[in-house]
Amino acid sequence: MKKLVVLSLGVVFAMSQSNAQKIKGSETVLPITQKAAELYIKSNPKSNVSVTGGGSGVGIAALIGGSTDIAQASRKMKFDERQKIQQSGNTVKEVIIAYDALAVIINPDNKVTNLTREQVEGIFTGKIKNWKEVGGEDMKVVPYSRETSSGTYEFFKESVLKNKNPMAGIMSMPANGAIIQSVKQTKGAIAYVGLAYVNKDVKAVHISYDKGKTFVEPSVKNAVNKTYPIVRPLYFYYLKRHEAKVKAFVDYILSPAGQQIVGDVGYVTVK
Amino acid sequence: MFRKISNIIVKQLLTFSGAITGIAILFISIFLFKEGLGLFKSPAIEEGYALFVNSKNIVDNLTAKEIKEVFDSEITNWHDLGGEDIEIRIFRIDEIFQHYSDEELGEDYQFLPEKLAEVIREDESIVAFVPVEFAPAQHVGVKELMVDNITFSDYFAGKEWLPTATPAPLFGTLPMFLGTLLVSLVAILFALPLGLGVAIYLSELAQERIRKFLKPIIELLAGIPSVVYGFFGLVVLAPLVQKTFNLPVGETALTGSLILAIMALPTIISVAEDAMRNTPRAMREASLALGATHWQTIYKVVIPYAKSGISAAVVLGIGRAIGETMAVLMVTGNAALIPTSLFDPVRTIPATIAAELGEAPTGGAHYQALFLLGCVLFLITMVISITAEMISKKKNYKDM
Numbered sequence: 001m002k003k004l005v006v007l008s009l010g011v012v013f014a015m016s017q018s019n020a021q022k023i024k025g026s027e028t029v030l031p032i033t034q035k036a037a038e039l040y041i042k043s044n045p046k047s048n049v050s051v052t053g054g055g056s057g058v059g060i061a062a063l064i065g066g067s068t069d070i071a072q073a074s075r076k077m078k079f080d081e082r083q084k085i086q087q088s089g090n091t092v093k094e095v096i097i098a099y100d101a102l103a104v105i106i107n108p109d110n111k112v113t114n115l116t117r118e119q120v121e122g123i124f125t126g127k128i129k130n131w132k133e134v135g136g137e138d139m140k141v142v143p144y145s146r147e148t149s150s151g152t153y154e155f156f157k158e159s160v161l162k163n164k165n166p167m168a169g170i171m172s173m174p175a176n177g178a179i180i181q182s183v184k185q186t187k188g189a190i191a192y193v194g195l196a197y198v199n200k201d202v203k204a205v206h207i208s209y210d211k212g213k214t215f216v217e218p219s220v221k222n223a224v225n226k227t228y229p230i231v232r233p234l235y236f237y238y239l240k241r242h243e244a245k246v247k248a249f250v251d252y253i254l255s256p257a258g259q260q261i262v263g264d265v266g267y268v269t270v271k
Numbered sequence: 272m273f274r275k276i277s278n279i280i281v282k283q284l285l286t287f288s289g290a291i292t293g294i295a296i297l298f299i300s301i302f303l304f305k306e307g308l309g310l311f312k313s314p315a316i317e318e319g320y321a322l323f324v325n326s327k328n329i330v331d332n333l334t335a336k337e338i339k340e341v342f343d344s345e346i347t348n349w350h351d352l353g354g355e356d357i358e359i360r361i362f363r364i365d366e367i368f369q370h371y372s373d374e375e376l377g378e379d380y381q382f383l384p385e386k387l388a389e390v391i392r393e394d395e396s397i398v399a400f401v402p403v404e405f406a407p408a409q410h411v412g413v414k415e416l417m418v419d420n421i422t423f424s425d426y427f428a429g430k431e432w433l434p435t436a437t438p439a440p441l442f443g444t445l446p447m448f449l450g451t452l453l454v455s456l457v458a459i460l461f462a463l464p465l466g467l468g469v470a471i472y473l474s475e476l477a478q479e480r481i482r483k484f485l486k487p488i489i490e491l492l493a494g495i496p497s498v499v500y501g502f503f504g505l506v507v508l509a510p511l512v513q514k515t516f517n518l519p520v521g522e523t524a525l526t527g528s529l530i531l532a533i534m535a536l537p538t539i540i541s542v543a544e545d546a547m548r549n550t551p552r553a554m555r556e557a558s559l560a561l562g563a564t565h566w567q568t569i570y571k572v573v574i575p576y577a578k579s580g581i582s583a584a585v586v587l588g589i590g591r592a593i594g595e596t597m598a599v600l601m602v603t604g605n606a607a608l609i610p611t612s613l614f615d616p617v618r619t620i621p622a623t624i625a626a627e628l629g630e631a632p633t634g635g636a637h638y639q640a641l642f643l644l645g646c647v648l649f650l651i652t653m654v655i656s657i658t659a660e661m662i663s664k665k666k667n668y669k670d671m
Contacts, residue, residue, distance in 0.1 A: 057632070079364055080319065080402055083380075125343075140519040147605075147626045148435040163363075164343045168431045169446070169608030171522060171616050174600050174626050178505065185510045188519050 020048040021246055025059020025072035028151060028194065029234045031265040032098060032253070033072055039261065040252050049249060056151050063237055064088070069246050071237040074100065074151040091240045096233040097253050099268035101195040102156060103204040103218040104230075105180075107187050112136040114215040116208045117229070120160050123190055126167030131188060144182055144191035145172045152176075155232045156192050195220065196266025223268040231268065300649065307643030310426065313636040315418050316439050321406055322416040323391055323399045330354040332417035335425065338439035341398065349396065362390065362399040380405065388413050400438045421636065426643065432607040432618070434627060434637045442640040446607045448647065450617030453610050454524050454603065455592040458531035462588055465532070466539030467581070473540070474547040475569050486544070493537035501601035504530040509602055518614050522604030525613040530598050535588040542587060546580020547573050586659045590652055596621040620644050 023033055030053045037049040054062075059071035064084050077092065085092045104120055106112060112135060115123075122128035124143050131139045145166050146153040157163065173179045176197045183189040184201040195218055198204050206215035209229040222228035236253070238246050252258050259269040315335035316322065322338070324330065330352050333341070340346045341359055350356045367376070367386060376383050388410035391397055398416070407413045421442060429443020469489070473482050508529055509521030516525075550573045558568040574581070604616025605626070624641050631637040 083402070083404075086380075142520050148433070154435075163437075165339065165433050165436050168433070169606040169616075171520070171604040171606045172618075172626075173605065178601060181505055182509075182520075182522065185513070186520050 020050075021069040021249060022067070023049065023051045023070040023072055023249075024054060024062045024068040026056040026074040026151060026234070027053045028056075028074040028100060029072040029097070032234070032262055032267060035261045035265060036253050036258055037249075039257070040249060044248075047248070060237065063092075063239070069238060069242055070250070072097075073235045073237060074232065075154055076233075076235065077237060085239070093238055093240050093243065095236040095238075095250055095254070096270055097236050097250075098234045098259075098262040098270060099223060099231050100234055101218055101220070101223040101228055101268060102152065102159070102192050102230040102232065103195050103198050104160075104190065104192050104207060105183055105198060105202040105204050106190050107183055108201070108203045109187055110136060110139075110203065112205065113203075114206045114208065114212075116212045117160055118211065120190075120207070121162065121164065124161055124166045124170070125164055126170075139188045141190060142186055142188045143167075143170055144179055144186075144189060145170045146176075146179070146192075147172050147174055152192070152194065156230075159230055159232070160192075194266075195223065195268075220263075220268055234267070303642060303645050303649060306639055307646045308639075310421055310442070310636060310639035310643050311423065313421055313639065315421050315425070317437055318635060319403055320400060320438055321403050321408075322418065322438065323387075323401060323407065324414050324416055325391055325395045325397055326412050326414040327395050328354055328414065330416070331414075332419070334419070335421070335439040335441055336431070338418070339431075339433065339436055339441055342400075342436075342438060357396045359398060360394060360396045362397050364399075364401045364405075384410065426640070430609060432623075434631070434640060440636060442636070443607075444620075444640075444644060444647070446609045447618050447620050447623055447644070450524070450603075450607075450610055451593060451619040451621070451648075451651070453613075454527045454531060454599065454617060454619055455589060457524065457528035457613065458535060458592045459585070459589055461528060461532035462535040462539055462592075463585065466536050466584070466588065467543055469536075469540045470543035470547060470581075470584075471569060471574075474544045475565075475573065486541075489537050489540050491537075492533075493541070497534065497595060497597040498601075500530055500534055501598035504598060504602035516614060520604060520616060522602055522616050523614045524603060524610055524617045527599050527603035527617065527619070528613070530602055531592040531595055534595060534598060535591045538591055539584045539588040542584035543577070543581045546577035546584070549580070550576045582659050582662065586656045589655055589659075593652055593655075594621055594648065596625040600625055620648050624648075 023037070030051065033051045037051050040049060041047055056073040056075050059068065059073055060077060060081050062068040063071035064081065077094065082092065104115065110131065112131060115134060119128060119134050123134075123141055124145065128134060129141055131137055131141055143166070146156075157166070171182075173182060176193050179191045179193055180197060180199065180202055183191050198218070204218045206217045207229060208215045216222050216228045218228055218230070223231050236250055238250070253262075254270065259271060262269050316338065322333070328349065330349060333352065337346065337352060341352075342361055344361075346352065347359055348356065349359055367383065367390065370390065371386050376386060383405045384407045387399065387401055387405060388407035391399055391407065392410075392412035401407075406415070408415055418439070426442050426444055427448075428445055429441060430445055431441040431443045432447065433441045473485060477485065504526060505522075508526050511521075512518065512523060512526045512529070513521030554572055554576065555568055558572045559565075563571065599619050600622040603619060603622065605618045605622060606616040607618045608615060610617045624644055627637070628641050631641060
């Protein structure tokens with residue numbers, strides 16, 4: 001009994017001493033942080049890390065509101081979000097913890113293997129309607145997009161479409177899995193997903209950002225050596241005055257062990 | 272004595288629970304409409320931002336559609352907007368950081384409005400999209416473009432739904448309204464004859480043994496989660512539709528209707544069958560005794576008697592079809608286009624709400640637009656059930 005009391009007192013003491021930290025935000029980053037938090041707690045039993053999703057926007061809003069210590073985001077902090085933090089007298093720190101490559105995918109029966117950024121833009125904005133315009137068979141192009149609320153959609157729109165809106169009435173699917181399914185069973189389909197989702201049911205096209213001089217295959221290797229162009233960084237944001245509290249975990253993710261996790265869940269490591 | 276008191280208590284409790292339900296429904300509808308109608312007070316441009324041009328520019332105001340086309344590079348010359356013949360240059364706030372360093376802009380960006388004014392003053396062809404708090408409005412050589420509020424006709428007659436487009440989101444709901452009606456009506460056209468047929472078979476023709484076996488199975492169908500139906504539709508029905516009709520895509524209005532028909536069937540069958548079986552034995556026997564055949568008894572006695580139950584089945588079926596979200600979200604392709612045939616992809620109102628509400632910033636224009644869609648859905652269902660009620664009442668009078 002005495003032992004139990006001492007033990008529980010010890011636990012309470014340890015908890016008040018430890019730096020409980022909350023991480024919130026992007027669903028894309030979630031697999032990395034969840035796994036990392038699990039292993040981090042295992043090797044530092046005194047620490048306490050809780051991870052929740054909700055989307056990049058939600059995470060950053062929580063950081064501004066003070067209900068989270070780290071916001072994880074699959075996009076860069078927007079100007080007005082940064083502004084809100086500065087108004088509250090804080091400065092925000094940004095750390096890139098991993099990269100995610102976006103692959104443009106088509107049906108495996110489609111003969112096309114190479115597309116330039118301009119051609120992909122033409123397809124998604126509705127200017128290119130037939131595969132023969134980009135060197136394929138005489139077949140209608142069926143572009144699939146993600147729902148407008150998705151971070152993947154925002155990055156694709158910014159990087160590939162150069163901030164233009166996709167054509168009115170583009171087909172939009174609620175999840176990456178549904179996109180893969182639709183591309184698999186639709187001959188003229190074209191869509192985009194994170195590299196980690198590409199499988200043998202779909203074909204990832206080689207992309208050129210220099211008007212057709214070099215076409216690069218989407219792969220982790222090409223994303224690491226920076227030859228593949230459609231790569232987005234994944235971020236951690238935290239307030240500078242909380243640096244001491246969150247530093248240990250951020251360092252853990254950037255350490256070789258942490259980056260090993262990044263690679264294991266299908267993303268591209270920072271180093 | 273005790274009995275009297277307990278009677279009173281039960282009575283009070285029943286009244287109370289009725290009142291609570293009524294109030295809850297009232298509150299939900301008020302909430303829905305209050306949030307939804309706020310949309311028409313929002314400006315057509317993203318909240319907290321404004322558009323600025325060089326003061327030499329003769330264009331004074333733009334519509335939301337024009338702004339979208341300018342920023343999509345579909346309109347590239349001021350001439351098309353009633354201005355002079357110069358090419359439009361688009362300027363977003365982030366570009367300022369390429370021109371000036373953080374020091375030049377000041378610690379709290381206090382020099383930002385000045386620098387913005389500088390950029391705008393230098394270029395006659397510019398249109399700048401900047402936050403209101405850094406608006407260079409009071410500087411010389413800069414003019415703010417006037418943008419109207421979102422109007423009733425923008426919302427209900429607009430043909431483009433681009434709720435997250437910057438700087439000017441477009442909230443045209445006509446394609447979704449028509450898409451919802453098309454998918455649900457076709458679904459009911461499939462489900463009603465089939466459902467009533469099965470109901471008649473089960474209640475009048477089937478042997479007791481078969482009925483006891485079939486009825487629970489059909490009712491079990493109603494308990495399957497709609498995501499499962501959706502996945503079944505995406506993996507099985509969509510390729511089937513695509514191959515049968517030789518279409519470029521399998522995610523069409525027809526696929527959605529088929530899946531909805533399958534989902535509405537158990538409700539229709541179960542309710543209609545119960546109503547038919549409730550026909551008093553005496554009425555059937557009287558009909559048969561008068562020399563009517565089995566079939567004549569069914570359509571002259573049983574069906575008229577069960578009419579109000581059958582119309583309830585229809586309303587519940589339509590309600591299920593119109594309000595269904597997940598299954599439709601997965602199989603109709605969700606393209607916000609006005610459908611011209613059953614083989615076009617469509618986007619329905621419930622699917623739109625389900626897909627977008629989670630990420631829409633609370634209280635913003637997008638959020639309000641989605642709530643207003645909820646109101647539209649509410650009104651459609653109400654009109655349908657009132658009509659069904661009126662029809663079934665009218666017929667009953669005639670028969671009496």
